Amino acid sequence: MADGENGGTGGISEVPNPSPAMAKASGKSLGQLQRGHEVYMLKCGECHEYQLPERVDIADWEDAMPKMIGHAGLPKSDERAVLDYVVAVKKQQGQEY
Numbered sequence: 864m865a866d867g868e869n870g871g872t873g874g875i876s877e878v879p880n881p882s883p884a885m886a887k888a889s890g891k892s893l894g895q896l897q898r899g900h901e902v903y904m905l906k907c908g909e910c911h912e913y914q915l916p917e918r919v920d921i922a923d924w925e926d927a928m929p930k931m932i933g934h935a936g937l938p939k940s941d942e943r944a945v946l947d948y949v950v951a952v953k954k955q956q957g958q959e960y
């Protein structure tokens with residue numbers, strides 16, 4: 864794997880920051896989405912390129928998150944937060960599946 868640089872492919876800069884509108888649309892609290900975003904940015908590009916929310920179906924996110932949280936050595940609460948965040952991003956983008 865290329866060392867460190869995940870910015871090169873252009874995708875990650877498009878991952879949106881949580882906003883009050885996103886929180887409202889997803890039914891999650893802004894704090895929860897902010898935690899998910901923070902964990903995502905800190906951890907989820909460590910071993911592979913960032914898997915952008917829109918590129919992975921919700922069912923596949925639900926499938927992958929327990930494994931990834933294990934890989935990253937994070938608590939269960941962060942699994943929920945990252946999942947809530949990526950689902951909220953997908954909803955904001957109009958992808959409900």
Ligand code: HEC
Nearest residue numbers: 903906907909910911914919923927930931932934935945
């Ligand atoms: C310690 C290394 C490591 C970390 C940290 C990590 N991953 Fe992964 N990820 C992998 C490996 C290895 C695979 C492929 C094999 C597997 O499923 O375990 C993978 C696969 C995936 C897939 C599946 C892609 C697909 O096409 O189905 C997704 C989605 C994913 N990771 C998201 C994440 C997210 C979100 C995080 C942050 C919570 C994360 N990863 C953190 C190692 C990691």
